[in-house]
Amino acid sequence: xxxxxxxxxxxxxxxxxxxxxxxxxxxxxxxxxxxxxxxxxxxxxxxxxxxxxxxxxxxxxxxxxxxxxxxxxxxxxxxxxxxxxxxxxxxxxxxxxxxxxxxxxxxxxxxxxxxxxxxxxxxxxxxxxxxxxxxxxxxxxxxxxxxxxxxxxxxxxxxxxxxxxxxxxxxxxxxxxxxxxxxxxxxxxxxxxxxxxxxxxxxxxxxxxxxxxx
Amino acid sequence: xxxxxxxxxxxxxxxxxxxxxxxxxxxxxxxxxxxxxxxxxxxxxxxxxxxxxxxxxxxxxxxxxxxxxxxxxxxxxxxxxxxxxxxxxxxxxxxxxxxxxxxxxxxxxxxxxxxxxxxxxxxxxxxxxxxxxxxxxxxxxxxxxxxxxxxxxxxxxxxxxxxxxxxxxxxxxxxxxxxxxxxxxxxxxxxxxxxxxxxxxxxxxxxxxxxxxx
Numbered sequence: 473x474x475x476x477x478x479x480x481x482x483x484x485x486x487x488x489x490x491x492x493x494x495x496x497x498x499x500x501x502x503x504x505x506x507x508x509x510x511x512x513x514x515x516x517x518x519x520x521x522x523x524x525x526x527x528x529x530x531x532x533x534x535x536x537x538x539x540x541x542x543x544x545x546x547x548x549x550x551x552x553x554x555x556x557x558x559x560x561x562x563x564x565x566x567x568x569x570x571x572x573x574x575x576x577x578x579x580x581x582x583x584x585x586x587x588x589x590x591x592x593x594x595x596x597x598x599x600x601x602x603x604x605x606x607x608x609x610x611x612x613x614x615x616x617x618x619x620x621x622x623x624x625x626x627x628x629x630x631x632x633x634x635x636x637x638x639x640x641x642x643x644x645x646x647x648x649x650x651x652x653x654x655x656x657x658x659x660x661x662x663x664x665x666x667x668x669x670x671x672x673x674x675x676x677x678x679x680x681x682x683x684x685x686x
Numbered sequence: 687x688x689x690x691x692x693x694x695x696x697x698x699x700x701x702x703x704x705x706x707x708x709x710x711x712x713x714x715x716x717x718x719x720x721x722x723x724x725x726x727x728x729x730x731x732x733x734x735x736x737x738x739x740x741x742x743x744x745x746x747x748x749x750x751x752x753x754x755x756x757x758x759x760x761x762x763x764x765x766x767x768x769x770x771x772x773x774x775x776x777x778x779x780x781x782x783x784x785x786x787x788x789x790x791x792x793x794x795x796x797x798x799x800x801x802x803x804x805x806x807x808x809x810x811x812x813x814x815x816x817x818x819x820x821x822x823x824x825x826x827x828x829x830x831x832x833x834x835x836x837x838x839x840x841x842x843x844x845x846x847x848x849x850x851x852x853x854x855x856x857x858x859x860x861x862x863x864x865x866x867x868x869x870x871x872x873x874x875x876x877x878x879x880x881x882x883x884x885x886x887x888x889x890x891x892x893x894x895x896x897x898x899x900x
Contacts, residue, residue: 533764540754550747553767637860646851649863654871 477535478545481552484528485559486608491521492562493601496662499570500594503581503655511574518567525560529553551672555608558665562601565658565665572651581651583644586633590652593629593659596622600666607673616674619666626663630656691749692759695766698742699773700822705735706776707815710876713784714808717869718796725788732781739774743767765886769822772879776815779872779879786865795865797858800847804866807843807873810836814880821887830888833880840877844870 495517502511532549535541541549572581582590600622607615633656636642637649644652709731716725746763749755755763786795796804814836821829847870850856851863858866 529764533760536750536764537755537757537760541751543751546747546751550743550750550767553764554771557768557771634864637864642860644860646856646858646863649860650848650851650867653864653867657868657871 474535474539474541474545477539478548481528481532481535481549482608484524484531485552485555486605488521488524488528488556488559489601489605489608491517491524492559492566493598493605495521495563495570496566496594496601497598499566499573500598502570502573504587504591504594506573506577506580508574508577511570511577514570515567515574518563518570521563521567522560525556525563528556532556548676551676554672555669558669562662562665565662566597568658569655572655576647576651581648581655583648583652585636585641585644586652589629589633589636590655590659593626593656596626596629597659597662600626600663604666604669607670611673611677613674613677616670619670623663623667626660630660688749688753688755688759691753692762695742695746695749695763696822698738698745699766699769700819702735702738702742702770702773703815703819703822705731705738706773706780707812707819709735709777709784710780710808710815711812713780713787714812716784716787718801718805718808720787720791720794722788722791725784725791728784729781729788732777732784735777735781736774739770739777742770746770762890765890768886769883772883776876776879779876780811782872783869786869790861790865795862795869797862797866799850799855799858800866803843803847803850804869804873807840807870810840810843811873811876814840814877818880818883821884825887825891827888827891830884833884837877837881840874844874 495514498510498514498517501507502514532552536546536549575581600619603615603619603622606612607619633652637644637652642649709728712724712728712731715721716728746766750760750763789795814833817829817833817836820826821833847866851866856863
């Protein structure tokens with residue numbers, strides 16, 4: 473019975489993670505291609521996302537109160553609470569990216585000089601999101617390591633946005649400066665959450681917390 | 687015995703909240719007055735803050751595994767996990783504000799035209815932090831309501847930063863634009879976390895979740 477409960481929590485985390493990827497894909501397209509429809513879809517989905525995350529928390533609490541899980545299962549449930557909180561934030565961050573796109577429409581929020589950078593960052597966030605779904609589904613620790621190396625590239629791109637914005641080559645106005653500063657931060661935080669979750673999953677699977685932390 | 691455990695969790699959340707306020711006070715002074723020493727103190731404290739938050743989580747998990755708390759106590763413990771996660775983020779956000787100050791030192795990260803705005807925002811964040819400590823100590827629901835109205839003022843100031851930055855009056859360079867964009871966002875998120883925590887405390891105290899949400 474209890475194993476069924478845990479399986480249900482896991483399944484719902486996988487579903488939530490898929491829906492977060494959906495938001496990020498739409499948000500990234502909206503942001504890169506000034507697509508108003510995709511922006512609105514992403515924003516609407518990000519609003520539902522919060523409730524879905526809370527519903528998983530309620531389920532975890534119900535299981536905790538119904539059963540008295542042993543130490544390991546308890547850790548899994550507590551990790552599930554933290555993972556759902558991260559997935560909730562990831563949906564909100566993707567929603568913020570879509571909001572920037574909607575706000576600037578019909579103009580683009582992305583200046584030409586940063587199109588490639590944001591295109592790569594968006595693609596990486598989407599790829600990281602998909603790996604995260606896989607990881608939640610099959611708790612494959614090798615996947616957790618791949619996630620961490622991909623996040624390093626997102627950090628690099630994030631820094632490169634600031635390098636450009638703060639260089640003499642940057643000729644854009646304050647609106648673009650604000651947009652790219654925030655959008656870059658949102659992309660970076662999204663990837664950070666994927667790493668946080670992957671560390672929790674790796675920890676639950678191997679107990680090797682320290683080894684995965686840098 | 688169990689009530690003692692809960693009291694210990696509460697006491698450690700109060701301590702953590704006080705240490706977060708300390709970081710925010712130092713960060714805010716560092717940011718407003720280009721005070722390198724305060725910036726470094728804030729950054730050092732924010733690094734310890736994360737470990738202290740994790741230690742509270744470990745305590746909550748130990749209690750959960752040792753006892754089999756009834757529904758209400760279980761909710762308190764789960765809320766404690768979420769509160770410690772928010773306090774951890776608040777410490778990190780205050781640390782980011784200090785990092786901006788350190789990065790720009792000996793120049794100021796705050797242009798003259800926004801000094802008053804950031805001064806008020808910083809003071810509000812510090813005041814909200816103190817109210818939060820009080821709230822965690824005595825779970826006074828009226829305090830939760832005050833917190834929510836003060837947060838509204840932080841949001842207003844946050845919007846006013848963008849209004850200025852995106853207006854024709856804004857003559858600062860990209861460095862200042864980036865700095866104030868991020869710093870304003872960090873101040874706003876700090877206050878958001880105070881509101882999130884106050885809603886959780888109010889919920890635990892009254893059960894009136896819906897009433898407090900707007």
